Amino acid sequence: MNTQIFRQYDIRGIADRDLDNELVFGLGLAFAHFAKMKLGKSELSVVVGRDARVSSDRIFCALADGLVKGGATVVDIGMVPTPLVYFARVQGSHDACIQITGSHNAGEYNGFKMMVGADTLHGAAIQELRGIIADKSAAEAAQPGEIIADENVISDYLNYVGGNVKMGSKPLKVVVDCGNGIAGVAAPQLVQDVLGAQMIPLFVEPDGNFPNHHPDPTVLENLQDVMAAVREHQADLGIAYDGDGDRIGVVDHKGEVIWGDKLMILLSRDVLKSNPGATIIGEVKCSQTLFDDIQKHGGNAVMSKVGHSLIKAKIKETGAKLAGEMSGHIFFNDRYFGFDDALYATARLLEILSNTDQDLGQLLGDVPETFATPELRLDCPDDVKFDVPGKVAEQFSKEWEVNTLDGVRINFGDGWGLVRASNTGPVLVMRVEAGTPERRDELLGWLENAVKSAIA
Incomplete structure (x- = not known):
């Protein structure tokens, strides 16, 4: 077992080398044992989703086998973005969830993002899982679980978001670049059908080999296509997603990148209008202009450690209404559930833009230049x-x-x-x-x- 795959925020490695069926089965068995112990329950329902990587189906089978033999009911929601796994856990009142994903890593990678109850596993909890796998201390349950399919999660999610935001009268033209990641199964429908924008699609077909560009919107090279398309089509903005749909990249009407901390300024101003004095979290890599702007608009600015798991814990601790990272993880705890969701962030951004006659540049025009x-x-x-x-x-x-x-x-x-x-x-x-x-x-x-x- 390669112990290096058990990382601070998740489990991740090269699928064919580090995530063989024996280890993945052991993880499923260990997770069922761990979750029952943490929740004090003898029965367990676990939502499991996966991204579009070549190895994801194989890994799902081995993981589900381990979970079932550990006595868990596996709710198979198929190939969906990571935020929809979290959404399905909350909406279905399930005990835990696992997303099989390599996130923004290259196609040969895969891994696992995990929640037990409302807690995202990180740090010591992931190392505890590693110990259970290594010691083989999780026994098979006397009564195995089962696998049930839920094929309605995408439509349920789209319906929920459609009822959550109030689009204005201004028509929007939006370039959507899914980078051949799993966001392609929901983002185009969200932007075009639910939010009513005119959409120019780029690389929306999921392909685990990522043939067009790497699905990581924090790297400028990966945004060249969406930047060019915004200029070509004279779009209002462009949206790009990472491989599993929990991070967002934004390009303004001029084809210039709005990085995560600057996007947070726009979002935080909107949240503070309806939540005066709210706590809003940025992490240590964010621009000082973000923290200053939150304070200027009456909010309580809190600086956090980097890492989506750590920020979710900070949201629980502080009751923050919004949090975000330079990397494009955006966490709405205002009208939403407090987890990072790039598709929901898209909806809230388009809601803002459709209800004003100003463009992105004008909305951020008073931010001091740094x-x-x-x-x-x-x-x-x-x-x-x-x-x-x-x-x-x-x-x-x-x-x-x-x-x-x-x-x-x-x-x-x-x-x-x-x-x-x-x-x-x-x-x-x-x-x-x-x-x-x-x-x-x-x-x-x-x-x-x-x-x-x-x-x-």
Whole structure:
């Protein structure tokens, strides 16, 4: 068993190498045991969905076999985006759920995102599952479960979202790029049929080989098609999704990218109109303009660690109405259930745009201009990376305010810099923002020198 697949937020590895049938069966058996123990129940219903990867059907069969032999009833909802698995658990009052997905990784990867009750499994819970699999301590149940199919989840979801948002009178033209990911089974119907927009589709046919571009909207290269299509068709905006439909990328009417933290400014203003004083969460990689704008509009801005599982836990802790990440995970706890859902975020964004005569650029025109680096990634061994942010904090703390919530974020007064260890690979993540390109580059130089010194 490759223990490296048991990660901070999920289980993920190369399907044919790391996720053979024996391990996946063991995971199903262990999950049934774990969920019953955590919920204090002798019977268990588990919603299971999957993305369109080549390995997903095989993995589903092995996982379902383990769950059933562990005494769980498996609710098979077929190939759906990850948020629809969460939706099905809530709407059907099921005990737990698992989505089989490699998220935005290349086609040879696959994995599992898991919830027990309202809690997303992460950190110690995932390691506890690993221990149960390794020890073979989960016995088969005396009374096995069964597999039942629910083929109505997509239509139920679309009906729910249609009744949740109130579209205005302004017609919208929207480019939708699903990147051949699983969002293609629902996003086109949502945008065109439910929300009534004119849609220009790109790569909406699910294909686990991702033949057109990688389904990761945080990478500028992957947004070139949607950017070009917006300009060509003079669309109001473009939407791109990651491989499993829980992250969103947005392009404005000029074909320019609206990154996750800037999108959050627009969404947070809308949420605060109907929820004055609400708590809204951004993570440590987000622009300072987001936190400042939330406060300016009467909200309570909270900074969180990076990671969808950790943010969901923070939402539960604080009662936040909205949360978001640079990566495009958007969590609505206003009129919705508090989990990350790129399709629902699409609906709320189109709701805003259809009810105003302003375009995206005008709506965000008063946000102070800043100059930020993209997310910079520096290779760093796993046994070294977690020590680096602390050493960097020591170097800067004598002169500047440092925040060590997740790595180190240094406030330079007229800008900030971040160094944190990735939880998903042997990498350090850096980001810098300042009021001018020259100051940004200067701060980045300071940060790079500090990191080199810390690694040496």
